[in-house]
Amino acid sequence: MGLMELIFGDLNKKEVKKLEKLTQKVLDLEEEIHELEDDELRAKTREFQDRVQNRGESLDSLLPEAFAVCREAASRTVGMKHFPVQIIGGIALHQGRIAEMKTGEGKTLVATLPAYLNALEGKGVHVVTVNDYLAKRDMEWMGKIYTFLGLTVGGIFHEVPADKRKEQYMCDITYGTNNEFGFDYLRDNMVPYKENMVQRDLNYAIVDEVDSILIDEARTPLIISGQGDQSTDLYRKAQEKVRYFRQDVDFTIDEKDKTVSLTEEGVARCEREFDIKNGNLSDPDNMEINHHIMQALKANFIMKKDVDYVVMNNEEIVIVDEFTGRLMQGRRYSNGLHQAIEAKENLSVRSESKTLATITLQNYFRMFNKLAGMTGTAKTEEEEFREIYNMDVVVIPPNKPIQRIDYPDSVYLNEQAKFKAIIEEIIEVHETGRPVLVGTISIEKSEAISALLNRRGVRHNVLNAKHHEREAAIIAEAGRLGAVTIATNMAGRGTDIILGGNPEFEAKREMRKMGYDENTISYASSRIPLED
Numbered sequence: 296m297g298l299m300e301l302i303f304g305d306l307n308k309k310e311v312k313k314l315e316k317l318t319q320k321v322l323d324l325e326e327e328i329h330e331l332e333d334d335e336l337r338a339k340t341r342e343f344q345d346r347v348q349n350r351g352e353s354l355d356s357l358l359p360e361a362f363a364v365c366r367e368a369a370s371r372t373v374g375m376k377h378f379p380v381q382i383i384g385g386i387a388l389h390q391g392r393i394a395e396m397k398t399g400e401g402k403t404l405v406a407t408l409p410a411y412l413n414a415l416e417g418k419g420v421h422v423v424t425v426n427d428y429l430a431k432r433d434m435e436w437m438g439k440i441y442t443f444l445g446l447t448v449g450g451i452f453h454e455v456p457a458d459k460r461k462e463q464y465m466c467d468i469t470y471g472t473n474n475e476f477g478f479d480y481l482r483d484n485m486v487p488y489k490e491n492m493v494q495r496d497l498n499y500a501i502v503d504e505v506d507s508i509l510i511d512e513a514r515t516p517l518i519i520s521g522q523g524d525q526s527t528d529l530y531r532k533a534q535e536k537v538r539y540f541r542q543d544v545d546f547t548i549d550e551k552d553k554t555v556s557l558t559e560e561g562v563a564r565c566e567r568e569f570d571i572k573n574g575n576l577s578d579p580d581n582m583e584i585n586h587h588i589m590q591a592l593k594a595n596f597i598m599k600k601d602v603d604y605v606v607m608n609n610e611e612i613v614i615v616d617e618f619t620g621r622l623m624q625g626r627r628y629s630n631g632l633h634q635a636i637e638a639k640e641n642l643s644v645r646s647e648s649k650t651l652a653t654i655t656l657q658n659y660f661r662m663f664n665k666l667a668g669m670t671g672t673a674k675t676e677e678e679e680f681r682e683i684y685n686m687d688v689v690v691i692p693p694n695k696p697i698q699r700i701d702y703p704d705s706v707y708l709n710e711q712a713k714f715k716a717i718i719e720e721i722i723e724v725h726e727t728g729r730p731v732l733v734g735t736i737s738i739e740k741s742e743a744i745s746a747l748l749n750r751r752g753v754r755h756n757v758l759n760a761k762h763h764e765r766e767a768a769i770i771a772e773a774g775r776l777g778a779v780t781i782a783t784n785m786a787g788r789g790t791d792i793i794l795g796g797n798p799e800f801e802a803k804r805e806m807r808k809m810g811y812d813e814n815t816i817s818y819a820s821s822r823i824p825l826e827d
Contacts, residue, residue, distance in 0.1 A: 307690050311383060314689070317358065318382045324363035333371070333443075339364045340445045343415045354412055358389065365411040365440065369404065372439040378694045381405045387689040388667040389413065393505055393680060395673045395690045397697060402669045403791075406501050407437050409667065414446055414467040418498040421663075422470045425504050426619045427452045428766055429790070433503075434470035441468055451475045453624065457482075460493040473508045477517040477659045481652040485519070497663045505668025509684060510676050512618055513657035518629060520648035529584065530631070533591035534638040536568045546592055555592045586631065594635035602737040604636060605760060610643070612636050615738065615760050620783035622760045657683065718747050721779060725753060730778040732792065735759075741781045748779070755779035771797040 343361055346352040362382060370376040381401055384394040385408030396402050406422055414420045424430045430450060438448040449463030451471030460479060463469055483492040502508050540546055545561035557565065562576050569584055576585055598604065605622065607613050612633060614623040627633040627648060637644045660666055666684060673680065677688040707713040717733065724731050735741040738759040745757045758769045758780060766785065773780040775796040
């Protein structure tokens with residue numbers, strides 16, 4: 296226990312106690328709100344909007360009523376009613392703070408309370424997730440609550456065309472990913488006329504997996520590029536020479552920073568093999584050759600196929616997002632690295648690009664009038680959140696004691712021994728009927744484990760960037776009796792696997808087989824309980 300806690304007590308417990316008093320006000324309204332008919336409950340939204348927008352009532356004073364209404368609507372539409380600890384989390388989010396909630400505590404449902412309340416102002420609410428799959432899932436799932444209450448819900452995904460995006464941003468609540476929101480901001484700053492902009496003022500954002508987006512990815516720049524100069528033959532020439540260079544002899548690698556440096560011997564080798572006239576690779580006249588050599592080295596010895604990128608249809612390099620494990624269609628590495636990888640994989644080397652606009656996620660999210668976040672791991676980074684975003688962290692207690700057992704790490708002599716132990720444990724657990732989920736760090740590792748399971752005759756699914764089109768089906772089936780699923784971090788943060796399988800997904804699939812249209816399926820699914 297720290298000195299401050301000895302003097303003042305557990306500060307987090309005191310904060311939670313304050314929020315519990317407000318939570319009780321929400322719970323006190325439960326019976327009154329429950330007695331309302333659907334139309335009466337829906338009419339509450341119009342009443343709240345009038346009180347906020349026309350009578351000047353504050354959101355804080357409206358909070359108990361609005362939360363109680365949203366809670367009742369959730370019960371009627373998706374079959375879930377917020378627990379008291381989830382209301383506490385919702386209050387923290389409304390206050391522009393970070394709610395740290397353990398895995399499985401229902402953060403997706405928690406976000407509906409502050410999203411509904413803040414949407415009443417009519418200025419828009421962004422709900423930010425780490426990938427398109429989660430954004431679509433949450434929009435369709437939690438969207439039932441908002442539409443029942445008379446609010447509009449939109450979504451910004453990779454496939455949404457430019458001419459439809461403004462309409463989505465004008466909705467009361469808009470779901471989407473950090474990258475899509477950030478790139479739309481950049482594009483808005485490049486349009487010639489204000490009416491061509493798609494985003495409105497950045498009002499309030501709730502960021503799911505906030506530590507991943509605002510800390511891990513915060514300094515990663517989003518870049519919009521235009522076509523630059525035609526690529527030179529130097530990329531191929533550099534590839535032909537550099538592929539035979541020797542690590543620790545001709546060059547060294549900094550694994551942490553993913554950088555490469557030539558040794559003295561490597562510099563001399565470059566000067567010989569590239570026939571540098573003045574015999575000095577560092578001369579300003581040789582900067583272009585130097586640049587191509589360094590990018591070729593990075594492409595060959597740092598960037599790994601099926602880890603950092605994949606080769607699609609033997610004609611295109613597609614980047615794999617290191618944070619989400621997903622393919623980043625249409626994105627290219629900058630500074631000639633993409634061209635160097637194309638040369639390495641013996642593909643057509645495309646034109647270089649030049650930067651037209653760029654921003655970091657950190658700078659983008661700091662522009663919101665109010666910012667909130669939720670995650671399972673934030674307290675350890677609270678100082679950074681305070682310093683950069685002026686946000687503190689409230690640790691919300693779990694609704695019930697945690698049942699999960701976290702075992703200590705096991706260490707093996709080499710990768711072969713580790714994989715052998717993994718396969719044996721998978722088979723042992725699989726024979727009991729319990730579903731098994733195996734997480735891997737790359738496409739390459741997931742396919743290596745898959746190959747070993749195939750040899751042992753164990754049926755399984757693989758979820759990685761190469762099989763992304765089956766993502767929803769694989770996740771829906773992952774909790775079934777006897778299921779074995781091998782996944783990269785695509786099935787990481789925010790992905791819910793329901794034990795026994797997902798009944799809503801199964802019902803939708805059966806209805807599609809029977810020939811029902813999507814509107815009928817959507818209507819029916821809103822009446823299927825998600826949990827027993």
